[in-house]
Amino acid sequence: MSAFDQFQPSRRSLLAGAAALGGSFAFGTPAVRAANGVKTLRIAGGAADGPNSTLDPALTVGSGANQARITLVYERLVTLDENFSAKPQLAESWSTNDVGDVWTFKLRPNVTFHDGAPFTAADVLFTFNRILDPALGSRAVTVLGAVDPAKIRAVDDHTVEFTLRQPVVEFPLQLTHRLASIVRQGQTTEQLKTTGIGTGPFKVERFVPGEDPGIFVRHPGYWQPGRPGVDRVEVRTIPEEAARIAALSYGQVDIVLELPLVGLQRLEKDANVKIDTTRSSRWFGLAAFSDTPPFDDVRVRQALKLAANREQLLKAVTGGRGVVANDLPVGPWQKFALQTEQRKYDIAAAKKLLADAGHPNGIDVELHTFNGTGLSELAAAYKAQAEPAGIRINIVTSPSADFWTNVWLKKPFVTTSWDATTVDDALTLSFLSDSKWNESHWYSKAYDQLIAQARLTVNEEKRAEILARAQALLRDESGTVIPFFVDTISGSRTNVKGWKRHPKLESQDFSGITIDG
Amino acid sequence: MAEVASRLSGADPVLRLVLRRILLSLVSFFVISAVIFAAVEILPGDTAQRALGREATAESVAILRNEMGLHDPAIVRYGRWLGNVVKGDLGVSMVSKRPVADTLAQPLRHTFLLGALVLAIHIPLSLFIGVSCALTRDGPLDLALSALVLVAMSVPDFVIGIFLIVVFSVELGWLPPLALIDQANSWTEALWMLVLPVLALNAAMTAYVVRQTRDSMIEVLNSDFVRVARLRGLPPVRILLSHALPSALGPAINAIALNAAWLVGGIVVVEAVFNYPGLGRLLVEGVRFHDVPIIQAIALILSGTHVALNLAADIATTLLSPKLRTQTS
Numbered sequence: 149m150s151a152f153d154q155f156q157p158s159r160r161s162l163l164a165g166a167a168a169l170g171g172s173f174a175f176g177t178p179a180v181r182a183a184n185g186v187k188t189l190r191i192a193g194g195a196a197d198g199p200n201s202t203l204d205p206a207l208t209v210g211s212g213a214n215q216a217r218i219t220l221v222y223e224r225l226v227t228l229d230e231n232f233s234a235k236p237q238l239a240e241s242w243s244t245n246d247v248g249d250v251w252t253f254k255l256r257p258n259v260t261f262h263d264g265a266p267f268t269a270a271d272v273l274f275t276f277n278r279i280l281d282p283a284l285g286s287r288a289v290t291v292l293g294a295v296d297p298a299k300i301r302a303v304d305d306h307t308v309e310f311t312l313r314q315p316v317v318e319f320p321l322q323l324t325h326r327l328a329s330i331v332r333q334g335q336t337t338e339q340l341k342t343t344g345i346g347t348g349p350f351k352v353e354r355f356v357p358g359e360d361p362g363i364f365v366r367h368p369g370y371w372q373p374g375r376p377g378v379d380r381v382e383v384r385t386i387p388e389e390a391a392r393i394a395a396l397s398y399g400q401v402d403i404v405l406e407l408p409l410v411g412l413q414r415l416e417k418d419a420n421v422k423i424d425t426t427r428s429s430r431w432f433g434l435a436a437f438s439d440t441p442p443f444d445d446v447r448v449r450q451a452l453k454l455a456a457n458r459e460q461l462l463k464a465v466t467g468g469r470g471v472v473a474n475d476l477p478v479g480p481w482q483k484f485a486l487q488t489e490q491r492k493y494d495i496a497a498a499k500k501l502l503a504d505a506g507h508p509n510g511i512d513v514e515l516h517t518f519n520g521t522g523l524s525e526l527a528a529a530y531k532a533q534a535e536p537a538g539i540r541i542n543i544v545t546s547p548s549a550d551f552w553t554n555v556w557l558k559k560p561f562v563t564t565s566w567d568a569t570t571v572d573d574a575l576t577l578s579f580l581s582d583s584k585w586n587e588s589h590w591y592s593k594a595y596d597q598l599i600a601q602a603r604l605t606v607n608e609e610k611r612a613e614i615l616a617r618a619q620a621l622l623r624d625e626s627g628t629v630i631p632f633f634v635d636t637i638s639g640s641r642t643n644v645k646g647w648k649r650h651p652k653l654e655s656q657d658f659s660g661i662t663i664d665g
Numbered sequence: 666m667a668e669v670a671s672r673l674s675g676a677d678p679v680l681r682l683v684l685r686r687i688l689l690s691l692v693s694f695f696v697i698s699a700v701i702f703a704a705v706e707i708l709p710g711d712t713a714q715r716a717l718g719r720e721a722t723a724e725s726v727a728i729l730r731n732e733m734g735l736h737d738p739a740i741v742r743y744g745r746w747l748g749n750v751v752k753g754d755l756g757v758s759m760v761s762k763r764p765v766a767d768t769l770a771q772p773l774r775h776t777f778l779l780g781a782l783v784l785a786i787h788i789p790l791s792l793f794i795g796v797s798c799a800l801t802r803d804g805p806l807d808l809a810l811s812a813l814v815l816v817a818m819s820v821p822d823f824v825i826g827i828f829l830i831v832v833f834s835v836e837l838g839w840l841p842p843l844a845l846i847d848q849a850n851s852w853t854e855a856l857w858m859l860v861l862p863v864l865a866l867n868a869a870m871t872a873y874v875v876r877q878t879r880d881s882m883i884e885v886l887n888s889d890f891v892r893v894a895r896l897r898g899l900p901p902v903r904i905l906l907s908h909a910l911p912s913a914l915g916p917a918i919n920a921i922a923l924n925a926a927w928l929v930g931g932i933v934v935v936e937a938v939f940n941y942p943g944l945g946r947l948l949v950e951g952v953r954f955h956d957v958p959i960i961q962a963i964a965l966i967l968s969g970t971h972v973a974l975n976l977a978a979d980i981a982t983t984l985l986s987p988k989l990r991t992q993t994s
Contacts, residue, residue, distance in 0.1 A: 210720060387937075
């Protein structure tokens with residue numbers, strides 16, 4: 149088989165020009181589109197996954213369009229509300245024992261899959277057994293590491309009980325991850341990739357990895373009355389930022405999930421477009437290896453933190469769209485966040501710490517970053533601020549496609565960004581001694597112990613106290629400078645109603661959207 | 666090899682040219698594919714890591730590597746790919762597992778459509794401008810048009826593309842900024858979306874053909890037979906269309922063919938600017954994920970088209986020039 153079996157530029161078609169191609173040319177589905185009253189919602193994400201995109205929730209990677217597709221087709225037992233608390237979705241309610249290692253979920257009755265089959269405990273068991281099978285290669289094995297697949301039990305058709313390997317006091321929050329989306333039992337990985345069946349508001353009409361747009365149509369048996377509000381959804385990717393803005397402004401798309409932080413002046417003035425800004429737990433920062441000179445001295449790490457003028461960095465990188473952070477990865481508005489004195493820009497103190505650490509003439513370091521998401525702007529602005537303290541930075545910019553694969557976790561001083569959901573994730577994904585993503589090589593036994601203790605403490609007051617101590621330690625000793633949190637920014641046409649951008653890309657809800665006119 | 670070609674073709678110089686070129690291009694395909702494979706191989710990170718990105722864990726990378734057959738040495742993987750291609754099988758995408766032939770079908774159609782439209786405008790437009798310049802030689806119109814096409818050629822095509830979007834979509838709101846042709850309900854709407862990319866590519870291509878047409882036209886207009894035709898009292902339009910233009914076309918056709926060959930590569934950048942789902946976008950994604958079968962197949966198509974168009978240009982030149990046509994070696 150060669151490509152030319154599908155496409156034969158015969159002499160005739162060459163001579164007849166474009167018209168001869170008409171027969172083999174697909175313009176979406178004009179009949180559906182043109183039919184009276186069919187409401188189509190057109191969503192655009194940023195970075196293209198191309199051939200890497202999939203509808204298999206267990207194997208998705210985190211691009212905007214990919215995550216949007218998952219939320220159209222599937223639902224989870226539990227979702228996140230805007231304050232990152234657990235909210236029922238396919239589970240109506242849940243309870244745990246005294247310790248937090250046995251969790252029982254009551255499933256919502258009268259929910260049907262896209263193929264008409266009823267949703268039951270068997271689907272939950274199938275889903276979790278599948279994603280926790282190491283042979284699948286899903287990240288769920290890490291994210292849901294506490295779940296023992298052999299100990300998930302269907303108490304009855306609409307009750308499921310999880311017995312965990314160790315207590316997880318915030319277990320429902322772990323189930324809000326897109327990897328834990330519930331799929332119809334019996335589907336193969338091959339089927340899930342392009343034709344997955346879920347309980348979500350829309351079912352798959354056409355999805356081919358790498359071909360835009362993915363087309364999804366109303367699930368007539370959706371359990372929420374009156375939803376979804378549109379008949380059809382198209383999801384595409386527009387990698388160029390300027391192109392995404394132009395498409396929204398001209399009306400070629402209805403919702404743009406990811407807008408850049410700066411350069412939005414024109415859109416702001418556009419009467420047909422609404423810019424949605426949502427506070428989020430995504431932070432930008434710098435990570436330095438705490439076991440590598442000169443960062444192996446805690447005083448040098450503290451000097452790095454004092455050499456950041458946070459208000460200025462926030463303004464320079466995000467145009468002020470965000471809030472100042474205090475070298476802590478938990479959003480200040482989140483439950484359990486440590487409220488303490490804000491660290492300030494203090495060149496004299498930074499200088500003194502460096503001198504005490506044996507660097508009276510300052511230090512010369514390389515900071516690795518990449519272009520495209522604001523991190524290189526952070527590096528440039530920080531370089532200027534840190535210079536007077538004697539922290540002389542040489543910025544090394546690598547190709548964006550390479551950064552997370554070949555630079556991050558390998559170079560001793562990098563720009564980084566995280567978008568954790570739960571307090572536990574925020575404090576552990578990159579800060580425990582044995583974290584896979586311990587980007588600052590910070591190995592603190594005291595911190596590890598506090599986190600372990602917090603994870604076993606069901607009592608919230610006591611837990612808050614332990615987490616406060618852990619955060620204080622992290623703030624003062626870790627190798628990570630966290631100057632600010634960034635808002636998420638998306639845009640929609642003003643005739644799109646009922647849409648509120650959730651801070652997490654994977655937690656969007658498109659079911660309530662309607663389109664006027 | 667040249668010997669085989671000449672024995673096969675006998676004395677016909679055109680046939681010999683074609684055969685020799687085909688044999689040479691087969692060799693160059695082989696070299697190109699080896700170079701591409703080696704280049705992808707020495708890039709840091711492999712396909713499995715690229716596909717999993719930042720969220721990769723050692724376990725998931727190992728599983729994916731195994732599925733993709735990345736544990737075999739590079740030379741084995743190249744041999745396997747080459748063996749399949751010789752049998753006519755372009756393989757499957759390493760990332761999506763979809764057959765390469767299926768993956769290419771739609772983008773190829775899109776790119777071909779855009780290319781055909783560009784040429785459909787390019788040929789009459791640049792000939793018309795070239796002839797107009799020749800007729801008003803050194804006059805204000807000639808100077809203005811020549812300057813315009815040279816400026817358009819000197820600015821990179823993606824800059825022109827963005828400029829056109831800013832003016833015609835953002836400021837004036839006349840034309841859609843992106844070529845999302847799946848949204849078109851009819852051919853008219855599809856063509857409307859392609860106006861800007863077609864203009865952007867034409868801007869880059871016009872100057873060369875205009876210069877060639879203008880110069881050879883001026884030469885022909887000063888030649889004896891045109892002077893004789895004028896003295897015979899033929900109408901100027903007829904002199905121009907049936908006598909001067911056909912004689913002046915040779916260099917222009919050659920320039921057009923070379924432009925078409927350039928277009929095959931130039932279209933990649935413009936597709937990115939207008940988010941047009943053609944081969945260019947597929948190539949960019951293929952490179953991003955180190956998806957060797959996809960990159961190789963597109964490289965084969967692009968270089969094959971390039972070779973074919975250059976060959977067409979040479980044949981046209983040979984046929985139009987009596988000296989070359991009757992030459993024997």
